[in-house]
Amino acid sequence: MAWQDPRLAVTRPKAELGEFQLASSVDLKEYLIAPDPSNARLTRAVTGVDHNGEVSQISVVEERPLTIYLNGQEIVTAMTIGDYPEYLALGFLRNQRMLSDDDVITGVDYDDDLEVVVVRTEVETSHEEKLKKKTRTSGCAVGTVFGDMMEGLEEVQLPATPVKTSWLYTLASKINRTPSLYLEAGAIHGSVLCHQDRPLVYMEDVGRHNAVDKIAGWMVSERAPAADKIMYTTGRLTSEMVIKTAMMGIPVLASRSGFTAWGVEIAREVGLTLIGRMRGQRFVCLSGEERLERDVDPSTVAVEDKKHRRKSAG
16 A cells, blocks of 8 residues: 555534533644544444443554564564554654664555555665664563663754743643543543644654654655644653654653653753643653743643543553
8 A cells, every 4th residue: 555644634623521622623733643532443342340340442543563574674663543653663763773863765565454564765774783782671562672772872962942931721622621541431641733822733652752753754755844842741741752753853741741861861862842741730840941932820720631641551
Protein backbone atom coordinates (compact mmCIF):
# COMPACT_ATOMS: atom_id res chain seq x y z
CA MET A 1 0.00 0.00 0.00
CA ALA A 2 1.45 3.36 -0.97
CA TRP A 3 1.92 5.91 1.80
CA GLN A 4 -0.85 8.46 2.10
CA ASP A 5 -0.91 11.39 4.54
CA PRO A 6 -3.53 10.33 7.10
CA ARG A 7 -4.49 13.77 8.48
CA LEU A 8 -7.82 13.86 10.20
CA ALA A 9 -10.46 16.54 10.25
CA VAL A 10 -12.20 15.62 13.46
CA THR A 11 -15.46 17.24 14.46
CA ARG A 12 -17.44 15.93 17.39
CA PRO A 13 -20.43 17.44 19.15
CA LYS A 14 -20.07 19.14 22.48
CA ALA A 15 -20.87 16.80 25.36
CA GLU A 16 -21.22 17.33 29.05
CA LEU A 17 -20.64 14.78 31.80
CA GLY A 18 -21.61 16.62 34.94
CA GLU A 19 -19.14 19.51 35.05
CA PHE A 20 -16.75 17.79 32.66
CA GLN A 21 -17.15 19.56 29.32
CA LEU A 22 -15.52 17.98 26.30
CA ALA A 23 -14.00 20.10 23.57
CA SER A 24 -16.35 21.50 20.94
CA SER A 25 -15.95 21.02 17.20
CA VAL A 26 -14.60 24.58 17.07
CA ASP A 27 -11.86 23.67 19.56
CA LEU A 28 -10.95 20.54 17.62
CA LYS A 29 -10.47 22.48 14.37
CA GLU A 30 -7.22 23.77 15.85
CA TYR A 31 -5.71 20.31 15.51
CA LEU A 32 -3.99 19.08 12.39
CA ILE A 33 -4.35 15.56 13.81
CA ALA A 34 -6.66 14.77 16.73
CA PRO A 35 -7.52 11.48 18.44
CA ASP A 36 -10.32 9.45 16.90
CA PRO A 37 -11.94 7.48 19.74
CA SER A 38 -14.77 6.48 17.37
CA ASN A 39 -12.35 4.39 15.26
CA ALA A 40 -13.64 0.85 15.82
CA ARG A 41 -10.27 -0.65 14.83
CA LEU A 42 -8.53 0.83 17.90
CA THR A 43 -10.72 -0.67 20.64
CA ARG A 44 -12.63 -3.85 21.33
CA ALA A 45 -15.61 -4.60 23.57
CA VAL A 46 -14.70 -7.14 26.27
CA THR A 47 -17.03 -8.75 28.81
CA GLY A 48 -15.95 -9.04 32.42
CA VAL A 49 -17.33 -9.47 35.91
CA ASP A 50 -17.21 -6.53 38.32
CA HIS A 51 -16.70 -6.39 42.10
CA ASN A 52 -20.40 -7.07 42.67
CA GLY A 53 -20.27 -10.21 40.55
CA GLU A 54 -22.25 -8.56 37.78
CA VAL A 55 -21.39 -9.01 34.11
CA SER A 56 -20.30 -5.80 32.42
CA GLN A 57 -18.95 -4.88 29.03
CA ILE A 58 -16.08 -2.43 28.70
CA SER A 59 -14.08 -0.96 25.84
CA VAL A 60 -10.38 -1.90 25.82
CA VAL A 61 -7.53 -0.73 23.63
CA GLU A 62 -6.22 -3.05 20.92
CA GLU A 63 -2.53 -3.95 20.65
CA ARG A 64 -1.01 -4.98 17.33
CA PRO A 65 2.54 -5.88 16.28
CA LEU A 66 4.17 -3.63 13.71
CA THR A 67 7.46 -4.69 12.14
CA ILE A 68 9.62 -1.85 10.86
CA TYR A 69 12.11 -2.33 8.04
CA LEU A 70 14.71 0.15 6.85
CA ASN A 71 15.38 -0.76 3.23
CA GLY A 72 16.03 -4.51 3.34
CA GLN A 73 16.90 -4.72 7.04
CA GLU A 74 14.41 -5.67 9.75
CA ILE A 75 14.82 -3.25 12.64
CA VAL A 76 12.19 -3.94 15.32
CA THR A 77 8.70 -5.23 16.00
CA ALA A 78 6.76 -2.75 18.13
CA MET A 79 3.46 -3.25 19.93
CA THR A 80 1.15 -0.41 18.98
CA ILE A 81 -2.54 0.45 18.63
CA GLY A 82 -2.11 0.38 14.86
CA ASP A 83 -2.89 3.93 13.77
CA TYR A 84 -0.42 6.04 11.76
CA PRO A 85 2.04 3.17 11.16
CA GLU A 86 3.99 5.20 8.59
CA TYR A 87 4.55 8.03 11.03
CA LEU A 88 5.53 5.58 13.78
CA ALA A 89 8.13 3.94 11.52
CA LEU A 90 9.60 7.23 10.35
CA GLY A 91 9.70 8.67 13.85
CA PHE A 92 11.19 5.56 15.43
CA LEU A 93 13.99 5.43 12.87
CA ARG A 94 14.60 9.17 13.20
CA ASN A 95 14.70 9.06 17.00
CA GLN A 96 17.05 6.06 16.88
CA ARG A 97 19.30 8.12 14.59
CA MET A 98 18.98 5.48 11.90
CA LEU A 99 17.62 8.22 9.67
CA SER A 100 19.49 11.50 9.47
CA ASP A 101 18.40 14.89 8.21
CA ASP A 102 20.47 14.26 5.09
CA ASP A 103 18.80 10.97 4.16
CA VAL A 104 16.51 11.16 1.14
CA ILE A 105 13.40 9.05 1.80
CA THR A 106 12.13 7.51 -1.42
CA GLY A 107 9.18 5.60 0.00
CA VAL A 108 7.24 4.55 3.08
CA ASP A 109 5.11 1.48 2.34
CA TYR A 110 2.67 -0.12 4.78
CA ASP A 111 1.17 -3.58 4.32
CA ASP A 112 -1.87 -3.95 6.56
CA ASP A 113 -2.13 -7.73 6.10
CA LEU A 114 1.51 -8.37 7.01
CA GLU A 115 1.59 -5.52 9.57
CA VAL A 116 4.87 -4.31 8.14
CA VAL A 117 6.22 -0.86 7.27
CA VAL A 118 9.20 -0.52 4.93
CA VAL A 119 11.04 2.80 4.86
CA ARG A 120 13.26 3.20 1.81
CA THR A 121 16.08 5.67 1.37
CA GLU A 122 18.04 6.78 -1.67
CA VAL A 123 21.31 5.52 -0.16
CA GLU A 124 21.40 2.00 1.29
CA THR A 125 21.83 1.90 5.09
CA SER A 126 23.40 -0.61 7.47
CA HIS A 127 22.93 -0.65 11.23
CA GLU A 128 24.10 -4.10 12.30
CA GLU A 129 26.39 -2.78 15.06
CA LYS A 130 23.73 -0.50 16.52
CA LEU A 131 21.21 -3.33 16.54
CA LYS A 132 23.54 -5.43 18.69
CA LYS A 133 23.26 -2.96 21.56
CA LYS A 134 19.74 -2.63 22.88
CA THR A 135 18.44 -0.79 25.96
CA ARG A 136 15.08 -1.52 27.55
CA THR A 137 13.59 1.76 28.75
CA SER A 138 11.27 2.57 31.64
CA GLY A 139 8.40 3.61 29.39
CA CYS A 140 5.04 1.85 29.36
CA ALA A 141 4.85 -1.18 27.07
CA VAL A 142 8.65 -1.33 27.48
CA GLY A 143 10.33 0.91 24.96
CA THR A 144 13.47 -0.16 23.16
CA VAL A 145 16.44 2.05 22.33
CA PHE A 146 19.23 0.80 20.08
CA GLY A 147 22.80 1.87 20.74
CA ASP A 148 23.89 4.35 23.39
CA MET A 149 20.90 6.34 24.69
CA MET A 150 23.12 9.40 25.22
CA GLU A 151 24.76 9.20 21.80
CA GLY A 152 24.48 12.53 19.99
CA LEU A 153 23.15 14.49 23.00
CA GLU A 154 26.42 16.36 23.41
CA GLU A 155 25.79 17.91 20.00
CA VAL A 156 22.28 19.11 20.86
CA GLN A 157 21.88 22.87 21.16
CA LEU A 158 18.30 23.76 22.00
CA PRO A 159 17.09 27.31 21.42
CA ALA A 160 16.25 29.39 24.51
CA THR A 161 12.63 29.68 23.42
CA PRO A 162 10.49 31.74 25.84
CA VAL A 163 7.35 30.09 27.24
CA LYS A 164 4.35 32.08 28.46
CA THR A 165 2.55 30.53 31.39
CA SER A 166 -0.75 31.53 29.75
CA TRP A 167 0.13 29.15 26.91
CA LEU A 168 0.66 26.31 29.37
CA TYR A 169 -2.67 26.84 31.12
CA THR A 170 -4.54 27.12 27.82
CA LEU A 171 -2.89 24.01 26.39
CA ALA A 172 -3.62 21.97 29.50
CA SER A 173 -7.29 22.95 29.36
CA LYS A 174 -7.69 22.27 25.63
CA ILE A 175 -5.82 18.96 25.63
CA ASN A 176 -7.47 17.70 28.77
CA ARG A 177 -10.96 18.23 27.30
CA THR A 178 -10.16 16.69 23.92
CA PRO A 179 -12.11 13.45 23.21
CA SER A 180 -9.52 10.69 23.23
CA LEU A 181 -8.94 6.98 23.50
CA TYR A 182 -7.79 7.52 27.07
CA LEU A 183 -11.18 8.93 28.03
CA GLU A 184 -12.87 6.18 26.02
CA ALA A 185 -10.94 3.12 27.18
CA GLY A 186 -7.95 4.10 29.34
CA ALA A 187 -4.68 2.11 29.38
CA ILE A 188 -3.04 4.51 26.94
CA HIS A 189 -0.77 7.55 26.81
CA GLY A 190 -0.99 10.71 24.79
CA SER A 191 1.58 13.17 23.47
CA VAL A 192 0.77 16.45 21.77
CA LEU A 193 2.92 18.70 19.59
CA CYS A 194 1.97 22.32 20.26
CA HIS A 195 2.79 25.81 19.04
CA GLN A 196 2.35 28.49 21.68
CA ASP A 197 -1.22 27.92 23.00
CA ARG A 198 -2.39 25.79 20.05
CA PRO A 199 -2.29 21.97 20.11
CA LEU A 200 -1.36 20.70 16.64
CA VAL A 201 -0.80 16.94 16.55
CA TYR A 202 -2.25 14.66 19.24
CA MET A 203 -1.04 11.04 19.16
CA GLU A 204 -1.92 8.20 21.52
CA ASP A 205 -0.47 4.74 22.01
CA VAL A 206 0.06 2.02 24.60
CA GLY A 207 3.56 3.39 25.20
CA ARG A 208 4.39 7.09 25.44
CA HIS A 209 7.51 6.44 23.36
CA ASN A 210 5.31 5.30 20.45
CA ALA A 211 3.15 8.42 20.72
CA VAL A 212 6.25 10.64 20.58
CA ASP A 213 7.71 8.65 17.68
CA LYS A 214 4.50 9.17 15.69
CA ILE A 215 4.83 12.91 16.27
CA ALA A 216 8.46 12.74 15.16
CA GLY A 217 7.40 10.91 12.01
CA TRP A 218 4.82 13.57 11.23
CA MET A 219 7.47 16.26 11.69
CA VAL A 220 9.84 14.43 9.33
CA SER A 221 7.18 13.99 6.66
CA GLU A 222 5.95 17.59 6.94
CA ARG A 223 9.43 19.09 7.44
CA ALA A 224 7.96 20.89 10.47
CA PRO A 225 10.34 23.17 12.42
CA ALA A 226 10.98 22.22 16.05
CA ALA A 227 12.48 25.36 17.61
CA ASP A 228 9.11 27.02 18.30
CA LYS A 229 7.27 23.92 19.51
CA ILE A 230 6.17 22.50 22.87
CA MET A 231 5.82 18.78 23.56
CA TYR A 232 3.03 17.89 25.98
CA THR A 233 2.61 14.39 27.39
CA THR A 234 0.25 12.73 29.83
CA GLY A 235 3.01 10.46 31.14
CA ARG A 236 6.05 10.67 33.36
CA LEU A 237 9.02 12.83 32.38
CA THR A 238 11.58 10.04 32.21
CA SER A 239 15.08 10.12 30.75
CA GLU A 240 13.75 8.55 27.55
CA MET A 241 11.11 11.25 27.09
CA VAL A 242 13.64 14.02 27.71
CA ILE A 243 16.18 12.50 25.32
CA LYS A 244 13.62 11.97 22.54
CA THR A 245 12.28 15.51 22.87
CA ALA A 246 15.76 17.04 22.92
CA MET A 247 16.95 14.97 19.95
CA MET A 248 13.89 16.16 18.02
CA GLY A 249 15.04 19.74 18.66
CA ILE A 250 11.96 20.67 20.70
CA PRO A 251 12.97 23.06 23.51
CA VAL A 252 10.00 22.62 25.89
CA LEU A 253 8.55 19.44 27.45
CA ALA A 254 5.49 19.59 29.71
CA SER A 255 3.44 16.92 31.46
CA ARG A 256 0.54 16.31 33.82
CA SER A 257 2.74 13.79 35.65
CA GLY A 258 5.98 13.87 37.59
CA PHE A 259 9.70 13.52 36.92
CA THR A 260 12.57 11.11 37.30
CA ALA A 261 15.87 12.40 38.65
CA TRP A 262 17.79 11.40 35.53
CA GLY A 263 15.20 13.06 33.34
CA VAL A 264 15.67 16.33 35.23
CA GLU A 265 19.47 16.02 35.10
CA ILE A 266 19.52 15.49 31.34
CA ALA A 267 17.06 18.35 30.76
CA ARG A 268 19.35 20.71 32.65
CA GLU A 269 22.38 19.53 30.72
CA VAL A 270 20.82 20.12 27.28
CA GLY A 271 18.90 23.30 28.16
CA LEU A 272 15.42 21.81 27.88
CA THR A 273 12.59 23.63 29.67
CA LEU A 274 10.97 20.88 31.75
CA ILE A 275 7.56 21.42 33.34
CA GLY A 276 5.58 18.79 35.19
CA ARG A 277 2.58 18.24 37.49
CA MET A 278 0.46 20.61 35.39
CA ARG A 279 -2.95 20.40 37.00
CA GLY A 280 -5.32 23.33 37.22
CA GLN A 281 -3.46 26.33 38.64
CA ARG A 282 -0.33 24.36 39.50
CA PHE A 283 2.85 23.25 37.80
CA VAL A 284 6.50 22.72 38.71
CA CYS A 285 9.40 23.80 36.49
CA LEU A 286 12.63 21.91 37.20
CA SER A 287 14.71 23.11 34.23
CA GLY A 288 14.72 26.31 32.19
CA GLU A 289 12.74 28.42 34.67
CA GLU A 290 14.47 31.55 33.38
CA ARG A 291 12.60 31.15 30.09
CA LEU A 292 9.15 31.26 31.68
CA GLU A 293 7.18 34.45 31.12
CA ARG A 294 4.66 34.63 33.94
CA ASP A 295 2.00 36.61 32.11
CA VAL A 296 -1.03 35.37 34.03
CA ASP A 297 -1.93 35.25 37.73
CA PRO A 298 -2.40 31.57 38.70
CA SER A 299 -5.23 32.54 41.04
CA THR A 300 -7.29 33.57 37.99
CA VAL A 301 -6.98 30.09 36.46
CA ALA A 302 -9.88 27.74 37.07
CA VAL A 303 -9.34 24.90 39.54
CA GLU A 304 -9.25 21.59 37.70
CA ASP A 305 -12.44 19.56 37.91
CA LYS A 306 -12.01 16.05 39.29
CA LYS A 307 -13.19 14.48 36.04
CA HIS A 308 -10.32 16.21 34.22
CA ARG A 309 -7.90 14.20 36.32
CA ARG A 310 -8.73 11.06 34.36
CA LYS A 311 -5.91 12.10 32.06
CA SER A 312 -3.23 12.13 34.74
CA ALA A 313 -1.69 8.84 33.64
CA GLY A 314 1.48 8.00 35.55
